[in-house]
Amino acid sequence: AQSVAQPEDQVNVAEGNPLTVKCTYSVSGNPYLFWYVQYPNRGLQFLLKYITGDNLVKGSYGFEAEFNKSQTSFHLKKPSALVSDSALYFCAVRNFNKFYFGSGTKLNVKP
Amino acid sequence: SAVISQKPSRDICQRGTSLTIQCQVDSQVTMMFWYRQQPGQSLTLIATANQGSEATYESGFVIDKFPISRPNLTFSTLTVSNMSPEDSSIYLCSVEGLGLAGGVEQFFGPGTRLTVL
Numbered sequence: 632a633q634s635v636a637q638p639e640d641q642v643n644v645a646e647g648n649p650l651t652v653k654c655t656y657s658v659s660g661n662p663y664l665f666w667y668v669q670y671p672n673r674g675l676q677f678l679l680k681y682i683t684g685d686n687l688v689k690g691s692y693g694f695e696a697e698f699n700k701s702q703t704s705f706h707l708k709k710p711s712a713l714v715s716d717s718a719l720y721f722c723a724v725r726n727f728n729k730f731y732f733g734s735g736t737k738l739n740v741k742p
Numbered sequence: 743s744a745v746i747s748q749k750p751s752r753d754i755c756q757r758g759t760s761l762t763i764q765c766q767v768d769s770q771v772t773m774m775f776w777y778r779q780q781p782g783q784s785l786t787l788i789a790t791a792n793q794g795s796e797a798t799y800e801s802g803f804v805i806d807k808f809p810i811s812r813p814n815l816t817f818s819t820l821t822v823s824n825m826s827p828e829d830s831s832i833y834l835c836s837v838e839g840l841g842l843a844g845g846v847e848q849f850f851g852p853g854t855r856l857t858v859l
Binding site: 665667672673674675676677680682721723725728729730731732733734735 | 746773775783784785786787790834836838841845847848849850851852853855
C-alpha cells in the first residue's frame with residue numbers, strides 16, 4: 632500500500648532562517664514524489680517533484696527537496712524563509728496515476 | 743500545463759439536497775480526478791473519471807452518493823447527493839498534464855468550498 636507521512640502538523644520558523652518540512656513515504660516500486668503548496672482560499676500549486684536522477688531537486692520559489700532512498704524521506708527545504716512562504720504544504724506520492732497525499736504541514740514564518 | 747476552472751467556487755446548502763460541481767479544463771485530458779479535502783485534513787481521492795466509461799471509485803466512496811459525469815475530454819461534473827453536514831469540504835478537480843519543467847504533473851482546480859447546514 633502507498634502512504635505518505637508528514638510527522639509535523641505545524642512548523643514555526645523565523646524569517647531568514649532555514650526551514651525544513653519533513654516527509655516520509657512507503658511505496659512499492661520506484662517512488663514518484665511531489666510537494667504542493669496551498670495558500671489560504673487557493674488551490675494546490677506544484678512546487679517540485681522527484682522522478683529519477685539527482686537526489687536534490689530544485690523547485691519553485693527557492694524550495695528544494697532531497698530524496699533519501701535509505702531513509703525513505705523527501706524533506707522540503709529552503710535556505711532562507713520568507714513570511715510569504717507561510718502556507719499549507721503537502722507531500723504526495725504518485726502510483727499508477729493516483730496521488731496519495733500526506734496530512735499536510737502548516738508552515739508559519741514569523742517576521 | 744493545464745488550467746482548470748470549477749463552478750461554483752463555494753456554496754452553502756441545506757441538509758438533504760444535492761449539489762453538482764462542474765470542472766472545465768482548457769485542454770483535452772484522458773483522466774480527471776475528484777478529491778475531497780475535509781476541514782483541516784489532507785486530500786482524499788474520491789474517484790477517477792474517464793471519458794466514455796464509468797468512473798472508478800475509491801474505497802469509502804460510492805456512485806449513489808457521488809455520481810460523476812464525463813461527457814467529453816475537457817469537462818466533468820461531481821454531484822454530492824443527499825448532503826449532510828459531514829459532506830462539508832473542499833472538492834477539487836484534478837488532471838494530469840505535461841509540466842513546464844517536463845514530465846507529467848498533477849494540476850488542481852481552485853476547489854469548491856461546500857458548507858452543509
